[in-house]
Every structure is written in structure tokens, then in C-alpha cells.
Amino acid sequence: MTHIRKAVFPVAGMGTRFLPATKSIPKEMLTLVDRPLIQYAVDEAREAGIEEFIFVSAAGKGALEDYFDTAALLEHRLREKGKTAALDALACSHMPEGALTILRQAQPLGLGHAVRQARHLIGKESFAVLLPDDVIMGAPGALKQMVQAHARVGGHMVATLDVPRADTASYGVLDVAQQQGRIAHARGMVEKPAPDAAPSTQAVVGRYILESAIFDRLAALTPGAGGELQLTDAINADVDAIGVTGYRFAGERFDCGSVQGYVQATAAYAMARSDLGGPFADFVNQRTGAQQMAA
Template identity: 55%
Template sequence: MRNKVTKAIFPVAGLGTRFLPATKSVPKEIMTLVDRPLVQYAIDEARAAGIREFIFVTSRGKGALEDYFDHAPQLEQELRKAEKTELLEILKSTNMDSGEIAYIRQHKALGLGHAVWCARRLVGNEPFAVMLPDDVIAAEKPCLQQMVEAYEETGGNMVAAMEVPADMAEKYGILDVQEDNGNLVEVKGMVEKPKKGTAPSNLAVIGRYILTPQILKNLNKMKSGAGGEIQLTDAIAQEIGGNDGVYGLRFGGQRFDCGSKAGFLQATVAFGLARDDLKDDLRRYIHEIVALDKAAE
């Protein structure tokens, strides 16, 4: 029987410079998408997949992120007094119990692989997930839950994958596919940010991973890769052809790159339109501005 995946690493040490000046004082991960911080979407997805231990790799200036998951007794008391039961339940759902969450500092920005390696002592000798909160995925069944279910069949290492336009491949880690079984592919190679025209496929890795403890041993070698950073992709690629193997899962759902302003705005519209309490007003507004644009032409 395979070990269950119950631990997840959330690398959140980045400075969020693309969102300055907002990120001068607010960590990007707690910027709100409609009315929930980006990181809350990732936490909810992880919980749905059976994750019970949450490991955040942070850096200086992320105190507000840590505070977000703490209890807020005064606010809870005011909501209770005002009998705002629904809001109280929403607030309680964001709390993390003592021992459920841990914070590790990444003192130098040496890449995603290094950020994951920083959490090695808390992971131990167990399979673990890695989730990048910048990638927000709208799906009927949460993406990580889809991956956990596939992992229970395959074992090994698994990455979430989606098809991207050929001219965008250079922005991603790209899979070289050994065998394509529809949603699940067996991987024979991985290339981080290939030069234009050299990508082995258009199947890109996005910010969800299930990994074996061997990946952490590979990261111990600390070899820099693309961009002079320690790449997680390189550590995973070392397992191709080994006992564990590497698989890609074409997940069901829509991914939004909330690390970019355009992606964040697109996600805001999509998630707003999915809300019963917002969709009518939002749809009406969108129709109005589209009509104005057409009239201006």
C-alpha cells in the first residue's frame, strides 16, 4: 500500500515585484481574488486532497501571511455579538490549528528547487505535494485531489500538466512524452524554459506536484540550472527511467496565472461570474463596457 500524501509545501518567499506598489506592504499571497486571498484557494484545494500538514517557505516581510492563518478573537467576538453567524463560520474556516502549519525561512532567493529543499526536515521520508499559490485552478474536482487519486494508481512523481500554445512554451517547464494515455502521460524528459522552436511538446508543467523523498536527495546536490537558479524540474528529471518514474496529469479545470496582472484580472472576472451573489451585476457591467467599446469603434 502506498504512503498517503498528507504534507504540502507552499513556496511563498517571492517578493511579488510585478504587483508593486501593492506588495510593498502586502504579501502577494494574501492579495484578494474576489473576497479570498490567493493562498486560501490553495489551502482549500490541499485540504480537499487530504493534506493535513502545511509547510510555508517564506522570507522577510511575510508576517501578514502568518497572521492571516491565526485566530482573531476580537473579530470573532464582535461577529458573535452581532449574530453574524455566516461571517463567523467563514472566518473560522481560515484558522489553522496549532501544529497544523509550519513556517521555514528561505534566506536567499535561489530558485524553486531551493525553496522546496528548505523544507526537507519537515517532510522527512514521505511523499509530499508542492503547491504554487500563484496558479489558481477552477475545477469541479480540485486539481490536487485529481493528482492524489492518479498517484494512488501510479506512485512515483507526478506533475500537473496543460497544453500551451507553441510560442508560449519557452515560459514553462515542458514535458517530453514517452507514452500518452490520455489524461496521464509517462515522461521521458523535462526541459525548463526551452529556447523558441526546441520544445519537445506543448505540454507544460504548472504549479502542482506530488513528489517522492528522493527529490529532496537530488536537490542536496544544489546544481544551478536555467536562469542560474536551482530548478525543481532538474531534480524531478533525474528520476525519469528510475524505479519511481515521472508522470504528467492533464488535469480537468482552468488554470489562471495570478502571478501576472492580466491573469489576476481574468481570474477575478471568472470567479466573480461563478458567484451567485455577484454574477448578475458583473455580467451586466461587462455587457455595458463591451457595448461602449463597440459604439466607440
Template identity: 65%
Template sequence: MSHIRKAVFPVAGLGTRFLPATKSVPKEMLPLIDRPLIQYAIDEARAAGIEEFIFVTAAGKGALEDYFDTAEMLETRLAALDKHDLLARLEQTRLGEGALTILRQDKPRGLGHAVRVARKAVGDEPFAVLLPDDVIRAGRPALAQVIAAHAETGGHMVATMEVAKPDVSKYGVLAVQSTTGRLSRASGMVEKPRPEVAPSREAVVGRYILAPSIFDRLAMIAPGAGGELQLTDAINADAASVPVHGYAFEGTRYDCGSQAGFVAATIAYAMDRPELAASVHDELARWNRPAALAG
């Protein structure tokens, strides 16, 4: 069994880059092939041994809770039609009794504030944080990789990937002290540094394992960049007493909080599906032809 039992999912964001679709549909419910983004995050967490799922949400996000509830009328109808394959798909959306906790963030105050809201639900144990916008396609679930590494180090750990130097200003970046294989020891993190002063090219991806001491730090720090409570600031404030590591996971991360990243993820996951791969390949080939580009 995993030593990490609980995971926090900050899902209170407005999803403005996907308006008008997100006017009525939470961005975490946008479908990537035939599953919403939140399902990919939940499946990754379950495969890593997570038992309790804590959503930090906001007004207008009721569809997230409904999605993981029982759809009695639909299931009855499918059963009457002997649609057992479709009923099996719905099983993926079920969480164990009492496994889902819904908390409300009154207004967007940053990732740090969303994590702080979960303090009572998490309690005094290390826990995971997953950002559903970051979809990671990997043979072994990325969170499982990070949890396994954390079992050896303790403290705070973040998933990382190496990015090109001009791109470091888009990410939180580790201040790396030493590296052994995929594991890096860090003195802290720098949020969106200018390329010329970035301490490394190890960018933080939306998978965290945090020690419970992070809650005390989040209660003490002042708002940071953008007037929001930054999780990066709390990790840095804790770095003197709690070790901070990064783990360069094996896999490909797609930023599904952006339109381009969402399209790229859709293509990648479609190519993984035998019933879709051939037609998607043919369509991409058609658009690669000069005639198609010309008109």
C-alpha cells in the same frame, strides 16, 4: 484517506509584478473576490486530503502567518453583534492545531531551494507542492485529481495542460514518452524550451507530487537557469531511477502571478457567485459596446 498527507507552499517570492501593492502586502494575500490567493491553495489542498501545511516564506511575509491565526478581538466583536455568518467565514481560515509549519528561506534561490528547505518538515514520504500563483478552477480539485493518479503510478508527478506551440517557452514542458488518457509517462522535463525544439506541448502547472528522493537530488545539483536551484533539474536527475508522469487535470488554470491572469480569475470566480454574476455580466457587456470602447 489520501496517501499524500503533507504539502509545501513556496511563498517567499517578492511579487514584483504587483508593485506597489506588494510593497507591504504579500502577493499571496492579494484578494481574489473575498479570499486571498493563499486561501484558494489551502482549500484545494484540504479538499485533497492534505493534513500538514508547510509554508516556505521570507522576511516581510508575517501577514501569511497572521491570516491563519485566531483573530480574537475581531471574533469577539462579531459574536457580540450576532454576525454568525461572518464568523462562519472566518472558520475557513483556521487550520488544525500543529497543522501549519512556517520555514524561512533566507533569500530567493529558486523553487528547488524552497522545496529543499522543507526537507526535515516533510520527512521520508511523498508530498505535494502547490504554487499559490496558479489558481485552478475545477469541479474536482486539481490536486485531488493528481493525487488519485499518483496512487497508481508512484514516483514524481506534475499537473499539466496543453498549450499552444508558441507559448511553450513560458513553461516547463514534459518530454513525453507515451500517453494513456490524461496520464503521460515522461523521460523528464525541459524548462522554457524554444518552440521549435520543445519535446511536447504538455506544460507543467504549479501542482507537484514528489517522492522523497527529490531531496537528495536537490542537495547534489548545481544552480541552473538564472543562477537558482531549479526543481526541474532535480526531477530530471532523478528520472533514471524514479518514474516521472504528467496528469492533464480537468479545469481551468489562471496565472495569478500576472496582472492579466489575476483579472481573468477575478471575473471567472465572480461569475460563479450568484450575488455578483448579474452585475459583473452587465459591466462586461457595457465595456463590449463600441461606445464604451470609444470613450
């Protein structure tokens, strides 16, 4: 069994970059091909051995809870009509009884504040945090890779990817003390440094494995960048006491918090599907060729 059994999913954001769609649909319910964003994060967590799923949500996000509930009437009608393929498609949205807990973040006070809400459910265990906006395509999934690495090194671990130096101001960036393969032992993290001040080009993305001691740091946290309670600040406070590592995962990350990243992810997942990839690639090639001719 994995030593990481619980995961926190911060899903309280308003998704303003996707308005007007997110006026009535939670951002996490926007679909990549035929599954919502949240499903990809949950699937990745399940693959890594997660058994308890904690959503830190907000008002107006009831569709998330409904999605993972049993649709008894729908399933009954599909069964009556012999639509076994449709029934099979619903299986991934089923949660074992008691596996999903919904918490409310009353105010949007930052990622550190969101994670802090889960303290009483995590207890003294190490746990994972997954940001559904960051969709990572890879086999095995990024979190499973991290869980395996964390079993060897312990401490707080963050997922990293190498970015162009010109892009460091858009990320938290690791200050690397020592690199050992995919694992970087860190002096800490710097939040959105200017390119000429960035300590490295290893950017932190939305996967974390944290020791329960982080909750003491979060309890004492004061507002940081943007006036919010920053998870980065709490992790930095534990560099000496617990240790912080970055794990450079194998896989492709899409920033589905942006429209551009979401469209790219949709295309990538469609092309990876055996039933869609060929026709979709033909369509893209035809469109590209027509645009080039028109130009």
C-alpha cells in the same frame, strides 16, 4: 485516508509585478473577490486530504501567518453582534493547532531551494507542492485529481496543461514517452524550450506530487537556468530511478503571478458566484457595449 498528507507552499517571492501593492502586502494576500490567493491553494490542498501545511516564506510576510491565526477579538465582537455570516466567512482561514509550519528561505535561490527547506518536516513521505500563483478552477480540484492518479502510478508527478506551441518558451515542457489518458509517462522535462525545439506542448504548472527521494537530488543540485536551483533539474534526475509522469488536470488555470492573469481570475471567480455573477456579467456587457459604440 489519502496517502499524501503534507504540502509545501513556496511563498517567499517578492511579487514585483504587483508593485506598489506588494510593497506592504505579500503577493499571496492579494484577493480574488473576497479571499486571498493563498486561501485558494490551501482550500485545494484540504480537499485533496492534506493535513500538514508548510509555508516556505521570507522576511516581510508576517501577514500570511497572521491570516491563518485565530482573530479572537474580532470573532468575539462578531459573536456579540450576532453576525453569524461573517463568522462563517472566517472559518476557512482557521488552521488546526500545529497544522501550519512557517519556514524561512533566507535567500531567493529558486524553487528547488525553497522545497529543499522542508526536508526535515517531510521525512520519508510522498508530498505535494502547490504554487499559489497558479490558481486552478475545477471540481474536484487539480491536486485531488493528481492524488487519485498518483495512488495508481507513484513516482514524481507534475500537473500539465496543453499550451500553444508559440508559448512553450514560458514553461517547463514535458518530453512525453507514452500517453495513457490524462497521464503522460515522461522521458523528462525541458525548461522553457523554443517553440521549434519543444518536445511537446504539455506545459508544467504549479502542482507537484514528489517522492521523498527528491531531497537527495535537491541536496546535490547545482545552479541551473537563471542561476537558480531548479526543481525541474532534480525531478529530471529521477526519471530512470523513480519515474516521472505528467497529469493533464481537468480545470481552468489562471497565472496570477501576472497582472493580466490575476484580473482574468478575478472576473472568472466573480462570474461563478451565484450572488455576483449576474450583476457582474451585466456590468461587463454594458462596458463592452459602450466601448464598441465609442469606437
